[in-house]
Amino acid sequence: xxxxxxxxxxxxxxxxxxxxxxxxxxxxxxxxxxxxxxxxxxxxxxxxxxxxxxxxxxxxxxxxxxxxxxxxxxxxxxxxxxxxxxxxxxxxxxxxxxxxxxxxxxxxxxxxxxxxxxxxxxxxxxxxxxxxxxxxxxxxxxxxxxxxxxxxxxxxxxxxxxxxxxxxxxxxxxxxxxxxxxxxxxxxxxxxxxxxxxxxxxxxxxxxxxxxxxxxxxxxx
Amino acid sequence: xxxxxxxxxxxxxxxxxxxxxxxxxxxxxxxxxxxxxxxxxxxxxxxxxxxxxxxxxxxxxxxxxxxxxxxxxxxxxxxxxxxxxxxxxxxxxxxxxxxxxxxxxxxxxxxxxxxxxxxxxxxxxxxxxxxxxxxxxxxxxxxxxxxxxxxxxxxxxxxxxxxxxxxxxxxxxxxxxxxxxxxxxxxxxxxxxxxxxxxxxxxxxxxxxxxxxxxxxxxxx
DNA sequence: TAGAGATTGGTTATCGACAATCGATTGTGT
DNA sequence: ACACAATCGATTGTCGATAACCAATCTCTA
Numbered sequence: 001x002x003x004x005x006x007x008x009x010x011x012x013x014x015x016x017x018x019x020x021x022x023x024x025x026x027x028x029x030x031x032x033x034x035x036x037x038x039x040x041x042x043x044x045x046x047x048x049x050x051x052x053x054x055x056x057x058x059x060x061x062x063x064x065x066x067x068x069x070x071x072x073x074x075x076x077x078x079x080x081x082x083x084x085x086x087x088x089x090x091x092x093x094x095x096x097x098x099x100x101x102x103x104x105x106x107x108x109x110x111x112x113x114x115x116x117x118x119x120x121x122x123x124x125x126x127x128x129x130x131x132x133x134x135x136x137x138x139x140x141x142x143x144x145x146x147x148x149x150x151x152x153x154x155x156x157x158x159x160x161x162x163x164x165x166x167x168x169x170x171x172x173x174x175x176x177x178x179x180x181x182x183x184x185x186x187x188x189x190x191x192x193x194x195x196x197x198x199x200x201x202x203x204x205x206x207x208x209x210x211x212x213x214x215x216x217x218x219x220x221x
Numbered sequence: 222x223x224x225x226x227x228x229x230x231x232x233x234x235x236x237x238x239x240x241x242x243x244x245x246x247x248x249x250x251x252x253x254x255x256x257x258x259x260x261x262x263x264x265x266x267x268x269x270x271x272x273x274x275x276x277x278x279x280x281x282x283x284x285x286x287x288x289x290x291x292x293x294x295x296x297x298x299x300x301x302x303x304x305x306x307x308x309x310x311x312x313x314x315x316x317x318x319x320x321x322x323x324x325x326x327x328x329x330x331x332x333x334x335x336x337x338x339x340x341x342x343x344x345x346x347x348x349x350x351x352x353x354x355x356x357x358x359x360x361x362x363x364x365x366x367x368x369x370x371x372x373x374x375x376x377x378x379x380x381x382x383x384x385x386x387x388x389x390x391x392x393x394x395x396x397x398x399x400x401x402x403x404x405x406x407x408x409x410x411x412x413x414x415x416x417x418x419x420x421x422x423x424x425x426x427x428x429x430x431x432x433x434x435x436x437x438x439x440x441x442x
Numbered sequence: 443t444a445g446a447g448a449t450t451g452g453t454t455a456t457c458g459a460c461a462a463t464c465g466a467t468t469g470t471g472t
Numbered sequence: 473a474c475a476c477a478a479t480c481g482a483t484t485g486t487c488g489a490t491a492a493c494c495a496a497t498c499t500c501t502a
Contacts, residue, residue: 020485045453056487058279061454062286069290071381078454078493093381104321160292160314164385241455266483277457282484299463299484 021055025063028053033072033083033174035139040085040175043076071171086175091220094171098216102165105153107209110200118155119201125151126193133190141186142173148193152200172219189218242276246284249274254293254304254395256360261306261396264297292392307396312441315392319437323386326374328430331421339376340422346372347414354411362407363394369414373421393440410439 029049032038050060064081067073074082086094114122129144146169153162192215199207250270253259271281285302288294295303307315335343350365367390374383413436420428 022485043453047453057454058486058488062283062485065283065287066290069287075454076494078452079495080453093379096379097382097385100325101322158314158317160389161318164318168381243455264483268483278484279456279458283455296484297464299482300465301483 021059022062022066025049025053025055025060026066029063029067030072030170033067034142034170038083040083043080043082045080070167072174084171084174086171091172091175094168095216095220098165098168098172098219099213101161102149102153102168102216103209103212105156105158105161105165106196106200106212107205109152109155110203110205110208112156113203114155114201119197122148122151122197122200126197129193130187130190133187135184135186138186141190145190146173185218189215242280243283243287246270246274246276246281247287250284250288251293251391254288255363255391259304261304264301264303266301291388293395305392305395307392312393312396315389316437316441319386319389319393319440320434322382323370323374323389323437324430324433326377326379326382326386327417327421327433328426330373330376331424331426331429333377334424335376335422340418343369343372343418343421347418350414351408351411354408356405356407359407362411366411367394406439410436
């Protein structure tokens with residue numbers, strides 16, 4: 001019988017060419033990873049999460065598979081999905097890549113020039129990020145931080161490069177970026193965004209790159 | 222009753238902690254993409270491929286989803302999976318990234334030094350690749366070429382960087398790398414591997430990087 | 443006691459089925 | 473002839489069920 005199925009309310013009540021259940025599951029799990037609701041090293045069951053969300057296993061499974069491809073989860077056969085726990089070596093792998101790609105990307109943007117409009121937009125982000133830099137507000141802060149950095153990179157126009165950088169940053173975030181809060185370095189890190197943007201707008205590539213290099217060291221343990 | 226299920230014979234008859242059906246499907250589709258059996262721009266049905274392989278839709282679907290994550294396919298909602306067709310802009314995105322990452326990676330390997338053993342292994346690959354450089358042998362040749370380049374990069378020990386480079390090279394390969402064969406540049410490209418390896422072994426980073434830079438221009442249209 | 447082998451508990455990997463959805467095609471009215 | 477609505481065919485996205493599987497626990501024997 002054509003009974004109305006369990007509506008499966010996602011996040012937004014909006015109905016706009018509805019995203020697939022898999023997509024919703026991806027963002028839910030992703031958020032749980034970033035917020036620490038899912039802890040590194042622990043194994044989680046796709047089926048269990050599926051029934052929590054009120055959907056069947058398939059879309060949730062696909063979501064966790066996708067996150068495994070991105071290196072945020074590990075598939076443990078017939079056991080579940082383990083949240084990755086970056087070893088010191090892993091962390092340096094990610095760090096090295098970010099130093100190479102992310103720094104170069106922002107440097108190139110400086111070379112290429114930034115429109116006044118984009119400059120304004122970025123300046124706003126610097127402010128809101130700094131305002132969000134409170135230890136009790138880590139999750140939101142990290143989101144703003146991510147937005148600012150990705151917005152700079154996006155100006156280069158290389159979508160693949162942006163995706164790669166986003167993924168690397170996500171990997172950094174999962175395995176505790178909490179040493180920032182612990183050490184009260186949160187505001188210090190946010191405060192560097194201003195000079196970085198200034199250098200970017202002035203088109204000083206060398207300066208931007210050295211500031212970015214220094215800035216990235218905050219993501220080291 | 223514990224009845225023997227449909228055996229679902231994969232490719233290799235080997236039974237060694239059997240890979241998942243999804244994994245088998247991934248390599249099958251991947252090969253089809255590289256060989257041109259699946260053509261850029263065309264849409265293929267996961268279910269159709271599933272019944273061709275004698276398995277259900279789920280693992281094949283997961284495989285094609287994974288390849289979509291990697292940028293080799295595009296999901297077209299309720300229509301199927303389209304083989305990506307790189308626009309000129311897309312091709313330059315990939316090219317720019319390879320120039321940045323792949324060249325740097327090989328350069329760093331030169332700095333770091335290569336063991337005699339590894340050098341031997343690479344030298345063998347140079348030979349077999351050159352031997353495979355016949356226009357009627359494109360698929361095999363491309364496989365050897367890939368193996369040589371990835372083996373160099375692997376020596377750096379950054380697994381994530383290797384994966385990224387592998388993915389970028391795969392993207393280059395899908396959308397016809399056939400201009401090589403067409404223009405008879407195949408042997409010319411393979412012949413550059415020797416000097417590259419020589420420069421690598423001699424630890425001359427600058428030389429390696431400039432040779433690699435030149436070499437990559439073969440992957441441009 | 444110690445160790446091999448059976449049992450258990452929980453999870454996935456895979457299956458087959460079906461409604462929702464999309465693009466193309468056909469049909470209709472002006 | 474043309475715009476627009478209804479229909480059609482194909483494919484996915486999602487579902488619920490189940491056997492295969494892994495790790496850990498328990499049992500039994502030497």
